[in-house]
Amino acid sequence: GQQLNQSPQSMFIQEGEDVSMNCTSSSIFNTWLWYKQDPGEGPVLLIALYKAGELTSNGRLTAQFGITRKDSFLNISASIPSDVGIYFCAGQFWGAQKLVFGQGTRLTINP
């Protein structure tokens, strides 16, 4: 089936550092989304992107929809302990009633 390649798979950083992760696909998506999963919880939507080239921010989070429609990245600035968790990218094809998720990036922060 369709796959999204998300990298890195895990990150170990110091509090205060900036974080960058990305997703790539061989397929063209109409929508890119970024979710975060806290330990023991279900994923929660962080940012949704609808247009190629779109750059969207949500507080310290910034995400971009790649020009080719085949990639997206998420940046987190000045990381804090509550940023710990698993971050998932997800893509949606035009008109499809399903999302394709990446493998996830597990973020660990050393205080």
Place this chain on the structure above:
Amino acid sequence: NAGVTQTPKFQVLKTGQSMTLQCAQDMNHEYMSWYRQDPGMGLRLIHYSVGAGITDQGEVPNGYNVSRSTTEDFPLRLLSAAPSQTSVYFCASSFRGLSGTGELFFGEGSRLTVL
């Protein structure tokens, strides 16, 4: 407001047993879905429903059945559990399908172990 409620949170089964994972939402969402989460695999769609009486298969439907008799409930049935079905299962809903924002509201998950 409860949101998406999944039961049970934990379950241990023996190979060949059957069980139902329950999912209920109180947000009047038309769209509901089931995902499984496995290490290194992300979230994979099992089945989904765009409204009461309508269901469709996702990426990994084999070994699972669903039905949608009401807007609120979307149970997932394992007919004959296998060790490969050991996973964390998430139910997720959306107000009007994924044609809008693509935002899914997830439950807290059900951790299933099949021995």
